[in-house]
Amino acid sequence: MNALKEILKQFLLVLVSHFTNKKSRYSYPKMNMIIFTSIATPLLLIIITLSSFILKTFIGKSIKSPKYPPVIGTVFGQLLYFNKLHDYFTEIAHKHPTFRLLAPDQSELYTTDARNIEHILRTNFDNYSKGENNKDIVTDLFGNGIFAVDGVKWKQQRKLASFEFSTRVLRDFSCKVFRKNATKLVRVVSDFAKVNRDFDVQNLLMQCTLESIFKVGFGVDLNCLEGSSEEGSAFIKAFDDSNALIYWRYVDPFWKLKRYLNIGCEASLRNNIKLINDFVLNLISKKRKQLGTNQHSNEKEDILSRFLIESKKDPMMNDQYLMDIILNFLIAGKDTSANTLSWFFYMLCKNPLVQEKIVLEIEKLAGSQENAATIEDFVDKITDEVLEKMHYLHAALSETLRLYPAVPLDGRVADMDDNLPDGFKLKKGDSVYYISYAMGRMPYIWGDDAEDFKPERWLNDNVSNMAILQGGPRICLGKDFAYRQMKIMSIAVLRFFMFKLADESRKVTYRTMFTLHIEGGLHLLAVARTSL
Template sequence: MDILNTIIILFSTLLIPLLLILSFVALKIFVGKSINNPQYPPVKGTVFSLLIHIKDLYDYHAAIAAEHSTYRILAPAQSYIYTTEPRNIEHFLKTSFNKYSKGESSRENMADLFGRGILLADGEEWKHQRKLASSEFSTRILRDFGCSVFRKNAAKLVRVVSQFSDVEGRVFDMQGLLMRCTLDSIFKVGFGVELNCLEGSSEETTEFMKSFDALNALVLWRFLDPLWKLKRFLHIGSEAFLRREAKIVDDFVYQLIWKKRQLLALKGDSNNGKEDILSRFLRESEKDPEKMNDKYLRDIVLNFMIAGKDSTAGTLSWFFYMLCKNPLVQEKVAQEMRDVFGDRFDNSIDDFIENITDANLEQMHYLHAALSETLRLYPAVPVDGKCADVEDTLPDGFRVKKGDEVFYVSYAMGRMPYIWGEDAKDFRPERWLNNGVFQPQSPFKFVAFHAGPRICLGKDFAYRQMKIVSTALLRFYRFKLAEETKDLTYKTLLTLHIDGDLPLCAISRTIF
């Protein structure tokens, strides 16, 4: 009897505080949100709805967006407003740019990954980073250096795939290879470091990659978990795990910065040290070492890495998946290569890849359309947005309260018939072409690279890398899914990755 009483008392002691916490959270979610006021977007759920649909989160948004182009999800501190209306997106990303910022809530949620880097910075801090990065991306030195690195790593990737194409029916994970290839490229172009992941990662690099991906998932979880701050305070659950992963990532990046400082000190004013992006920021940090300290540089490294590695590798993975699902499109891309390059390179990998020039790539309108069509359906960043710094009214008439988070849902937008027509869900590169020439769409309709003053600086850089890698691979191989009837889905992260592997088979193209 005493044991039973002890269990009841212990259970009550734990249950009562939990009920009080949940009651407090519920009050924060529903009080003061103007739920039934038609001047505000219709309420279609709470953060608990998002938690329930965590596995198919972006399709859940798409289902709501099919009925409501602007809607609200209630959170404890504010409302999350989601929209697929291009006019609204142009409004808060461009027309009323100064009324919206990344916001303290988003910065706090993502600080352990992005810190105060360019993706989260606001005001003068953002302008400073943007100016430096813009200057770097506009230089011919970086463009030529980047293309050289992309070609070199594309050649390595072709040779790795050749090991699998030699045996008929042998299956390999294309997404894993693309992740390693793009990681090699971004570290060389961005930070001047040879990782050689395609040739076999070191234990330290492998641990860093796993922790970086885990941190990506855990940061997104904070947007959905109303109790994450309590967990952080108590150092339990997902927040304890996040702290461990963040330390591994930080240790790796700080070591990278230290080594780069040492190298630059040895090189002095040599131009060789200025080829990569990190070198430029390190030189700049000498003007204001107190502000541009190692933490500042750490944030820059991780911001460029998630933009250069996760986004490009994820898009290329979806691209090859869609080519396998649409073999006619795959052969149209291959035919365009025949038309542009001819057959003068025989089977020499190095000769062919060395001749993948900007001039040749600019002629490949169908390839550009196929990559854009992939990004339309599988945008690298499926949801993104800003925070309202003042009360505002969107072009569709709905009001926004100060502090509300306003998101555009690019994943849902690509599937909306009221934006792209009745065949919106179909993979059809031809929608981007007019008489065989690529026709760009409004950046507020096709928001794969953000839009307005914060549009992605690396857009052309990303397209160039994706074209070089895909051209190299499709010149030498035809690809098919290991299980052709199996449909793959995404893993819910800040960036859109295929969940698990992308199991493909490669068949050598004996005749080009």
Template sequence: MASPHISELFTYLTFSTFYLLSTALALVFLYVFGSFLSFIIFYLQESIHSSHRPPVAGTVFHQLLNFSNLFDYLTNLSIKHKTFRLVKPSHSDIYTTDPANIEYFLKTNFSNYNKGRVNYDIMKDLFGDGIFAVDGEKWKHQRKLASYEFSTKVLRDFSTAVFRTKAAKLAKKIAEVAGSATGVDMQDLLMKSTMDSIFKVGFGVELETLSGTDDLGAAFSKAFDESNYMVFRRYVDIFWRAKRNFNIGLEGQLKKNLKVIDEFVFQLIQHKREQMESNVKDKMKEDILSRFVLASQKDTTMNDKYLRDIILNFLIAGKDTSANTLSWFFYMLCKNPLVQEKIVAEIKEVIEFENGGSIDGFVNRLTEEVLDRMQYLHAALAETLRLFPAVPVDGKLAEEDDELPDGFKVKKGDGVTYISYAMGRMTYLWGEDAEDFRPERWLKNGTFQPESSFKFVSFNAGPRICLGKDFAYRQMKILAATLLHFFKFKLKNESMIARYKTMFTLHMDKGLPVIPLPRFC
């Protein structure tokens, strides 16, 4: 029989636990109720005081409900309004597909529109103080260093050699299963290939994720891709900070992923420092990270954490954008076999390579001059980016009150976002066939004709325009030309309709199962 003291202690502990749980639940309820109440008040204020403001088309809760098809949801709203607002608890986000507005806040009045505190707070756990998340001196510093590197002939030649090597390696891997009914996940292979490429070009490290022998690299890549999705979801989850504090849900998993990412990247930086110290006489390396490490030796503010942030920003720019674009490119070629054959015909005409020749021999023919002559291939890649931009939405925050060219008022603290995914589908920009995949729209007398960067915003525009645009096209053309010369591609399931996974980059959900067939037997 339990003693009275033990019984009393048990009763006390039970009551205390119940009291603590009740208090915690009450606090959570008050927090949620208060958040909703403040949002309703703000929403009513924004709706009532809306003179010369973009129309309110929805709220952050509409975005949350439509998160799995968010970019199509925004496209449907854009068909009704070239410029509109979605209301959040703390501010309004203005969305636009109007090139005049986009030129205004990306270029003309660039100083009034920064990434801002809201974007920085959401992105900093993954991207830190990297170039895509910061403003001011940090952005200028990284932009200046990167701009110099991308303009050097040494880096251009080095990257081209790497792209050729990786393209040949990918083609040989596909050759092993070409014609097999099992097929391959094309997106997975492209992700691994471009990751191996950016680590070599950007960081001077030879990964083996494509060969499947680099477990650490594969774990890092998986953690990075998952984190891309989890961090982007914060834009529609008003309780993400609370979840992070309690380490629950996606925020709990994100924390684990960030640990994997940080351990891998800090080891990479340490290895790079040791490598450079052991080669004192040869410090001018070809890769980008070596240049940043050299700069850090003169600037004490560029510590390992800062280098980590730079690496992850270069990674999303160099891996995700090219791999995702190529995934959609091969998907569209499978859906449009005539376009696929037109590209193959152009490759044969330009390169004059003997059928049945070696893969290594072919990639060595892919010089800059040869690639520049592949105008139809370039147009097909641009057409892919028009419909499936690597970065489907991107935006800034207004530092001061302003007025857009279309006459709509902007308040200090408003988000201002361009929807490149929707823009590619606007008939007022591209004609009645806007949703058709038609590379010919980019050609005049067989020569590629670029569009305004404020109409075709796949590489950003203004002072923040992508420094790696030419590198991206070069890598994609080398990979595409190599694979299409040796293989014909068809979908494993001909009726497949590809969907995206909503994240910072337009990642194809559930991969791209294709069957590659050898062109030369």
């Protein structure tokens, strides 16, 4: 290392001497040409490589053609705005509803035009796929799960998942689980309220939704809310960190090299994924044994048990494949609901009148807790009939999703050249992303009050949430599942507590990853409406 430093020092001093006409003890005649060559050659190779990289990024991209979307920069510029990436895209989208960032192998199109999104997700669905680059980035975490595959594997999982989500058995079982965990959540919040202590509601909601999805997905009780599952807590952290590290790959040009060398963030990612995989594979193994010894148990209510039964008909569905399927369900079931509810409570704290309107609706439809002997008695009153009538609560949750979509950015890759409805072209291999976060803030979609939190706008039957929950063949299968969970939890805690921000001056923002986490959590104070 010291020798290398001395070589670099000599080389730099020679350059300084040459350009400043100052004498140096390291002059060209005295300098060993081998040393000079050993430095100059790698530098020349680096310059040639970078030049080739730059030329590849800009050549053949029809940059000045009005037939293609305007070029705003390159994908590498995202590094500068990574921590506020969605707001950066929103600023651009105000001027250019469809725009491009250049990448070495293709262009990346970003759009907030609803016509384009309907075209990609529905009208011309067969012309778009996940693309090899996207698959390469996400496969380490998502494997061959539904979020990472196309074709036969996607159709198989879609068909199986669609059937499972439509069964009355899963609906009844999941609602039972949601009510049980909502009761636990009320008791945990009550403990904080009694001592007037603030708490991170996002962390609690993550634990609660993870418990729910593990029970519904695996038939396993994690007991995260009681703090008795160290394994469960470690899993949550590894899963969330992996989510963020995988997303970082989209802007890190050296991630493959880091993965090969197993250094930096890629080394951390590998360790996290190993923890995740070991945890899930162990659960699958235990569930196989349980099903083998107890064919007639009620364990078949959970998704994994039902998939394991299905796997007996299909040898391709081994433990690894089942793990990939379940991990995809986990990110859909845990992150989306917990994140949306976190932003929902943030919005209620910023808009206390909305919070009180929801409470009035709860009192009208679910009754008051004074008429219930226990928390469980009240939560049991949150029936399917009550949930269906909670129109204002549903509107408030939808308004939260509009401004803070669970998946703020998503997209596809064009398998053939195509023309978008807004008149722009794209080439085979180009990526095209729809920016749900920016769409919720576009005046040409929502009006001049686009950035205002107004649940009333969702009471209009003409409002469409296609861009929020995906449309077309890939429409969100768990939409109703997620709304039921969010409504049950919201009704339970809002009936017993009023919430306010622990620190009104703190700027609340997101953590850039696949799903829209609140950076640093959301610390609230809960005030009991009446004694429990």
